[in-house]
Amino acid sequence: MQLPAALDAKLEAVAHSRLTSKNAVLIEAIERFISDNEAKTAAVLSTSDEISTRYAELMERLKDA
Numbered sequence: 001m002q003l004p005a006a007l008d009a010k011l012e013a014v015a016h017s018r019l020t021s022k023n024a025v026l027i028e029a030i031e032r033f034i035s036d037n038e039a040k041t042a043a044v045l046s047t048s049d050e051i052s053t054r055y056a057e058l059m060e061r062l063k064d065a
Contacts, residue, residue: 008022011025011026
């Protein structure tokens with residue numbers, strides 16, 4: 001993976017401070033990103049379901065108005 005020089009230097013510094021490889025830092029970052037994204041998607045879907053359930057009667061009345 002080609003990174004801009006400034007970002008690569010920051011990645012190198014993080015890896016060095018954690019006594020690990022840049023690859024390990026990237027893997028951890030990608031796993032966190034995916035996990036956070038999945039959690040946010042689940043929260044949005046759950047909220048949507050709750051709103052649909054809570055306001056189903058109102059939406060039905062508005063549909064007929």
